[in-house]
Amino acid sequence: MNCIRLHHPLVRCLHVRLYSMDLSEVVQKLNSLAPLTLAESWDNVGLLVEPYSKKAVHKMLLTNDLTEEVVEEAEQQGADFILSYHPPVFRPLKRITSSSWKERIVARCLERGIVVYSPHTAHDALKGGVNDWLIRAFDCKDVTPLQHSTAAPQFSHQVTMQLATIDNAMAFERKLKNELNSARVFISTVGSHIMVQCQERTLPAVISLTNKVGGDSAAYLSITKLEKIPELGYGMGRQCMLSVPITIKEAVDKVKTYLSLPHVRVALAQKTDMSSEVRSVSVCAGSGSSVLRGRQSDLWLTGEMSHHDVFDATQAGTTVILTDHSNSERGYLVSVLRPLLTTLLETKVEVLVSERDRDPLQVV
Known part of the structure; x- marks a missing residue:
């Protein structure tokens, strides 16, 4: 400064x-x-x-x-x-x-x-991001993402093996550390059990070393591919139960007030009217069809959806509020x-x- x-x-x-x-x-x-x-x-x-x-x-x-x-x-x-x-x-x-x-x-x-x-x-996926902001148009409880973000694990594979004795296990651990010192691995030994986590490119070297243990000392060996880990609170869209049920008209008024919009578009669910009750809500800022599709909620709020996706929702019992794309994000x-x-x-x-x-x- x-x-x-x-x-x-x-x-x-x-x-x-x-x-x-x-x-x-x-x-x-x-x-x-x-x-x-x-x-x-x-x-x-x-x-x-x-x-x-x-x-x-x-x-x-x-x-x-x-x-x-x-x-x-x-x-x-x-x-x-x-x-x-x-x-x-x-x-x-x-x-x-x-x-x-x-x-x-x-x-x-x-x-x-x-x-x-x-x-x-x-x-969109951020915890506290645009979708958390959008769903605050309603008085919600238990807000969760519709599609959870996932994070790649530190290592892609896990090799687990049991050796004949504790001494064999300790000797094999030393061999792994000596010969894989340039590779990123995680090694854990408990008794005669050894667990090695590594990247896919290091996997052949780990398997090759198991053949150098000698004799029949390796009682068994298994290889597991590690899956991505869900990141709690992060992901696309949001869903919630309302703290207190409201009517569709009240929901529309809340959205218009929250987004400072004079008009929104509404597609009423089959066999409902503006006085029908809303207990659950799902939202997706922007274009929400792919995220909202198949979600069972009384009300969907998004910026835009295709004609056919709106029909699918209303025939399945869900009312849809559309604000136009960027109006669901700009605030x-x-x-x-x-x-x-x-x-x-x-x-x-x-x-x-x-x-x-x-x-x-x-x-x-």
Whole structure:
């Protein structure tokens, strides 16, 4: 932080504080907040546009979608970092020209020295992320993800064996440590039992060493592939039971108030009306068909769904509320992400929310 002291006949003293944070540190903090491993495999997240001349970040603009109007807003605001919830670069670009709006955005950001970063589905899955924010439109209890995120285990395979004697087991453990000292393995010996955890590339060496134990001292050997581990509280979508049952009309009013929307679209479940009771809710910010499909809840809340998926839901007894895609996400930037990033970046980076960003679909 620098401090400039200005003097003027009418102003005794004025301090102008200039804050900044190195770009690499900003990116590291964003990645630590929502690890990119949480994102869906099809997504394009993280640092997307990095100008050649690396520099410090002074001002960050948050937007749900990065349009040319938002880039212009960033320039006018003096922002040198845009966090776009949806990735503006999704499919590979073969050229950067002025022929398409997405290419113009990349070219303009590079020319103006503006960084672009996108978290997207990493924040969809994040504990405390956009879906936890969305389901808070209701008074819930026992909130859980619809699809749990999973983390890869430290090792991919486990080899378990029993040797004839404790001495043989201890000798074999020493052999493993000596000959696999450059490989990442975990070895545990209890009596005559040995358990070795390793990566797949190390597995042949471990098996080869079992043949050097000698004689018939290895009573048995088993190999187990280690599965991914569910990460509690992380994942796509959210579901809950309501603390107190409400009517469909009350649910609609809650959503409109929470998202500051004058209108939403509603598809009533078969044999229900606006006074019917809602006891359970499932939500998915954005486009929720693939996450919500098959979930048994009285009410689904999402941004958009296909015509046929809506019909499938209502015929199965579920009422659907649609807000349009980004309307189910944008409020998260204002109420959660902006204050969170202000603290995370130690108030060294000014964090703004775009005023020009809006869903392309409007009810008229």
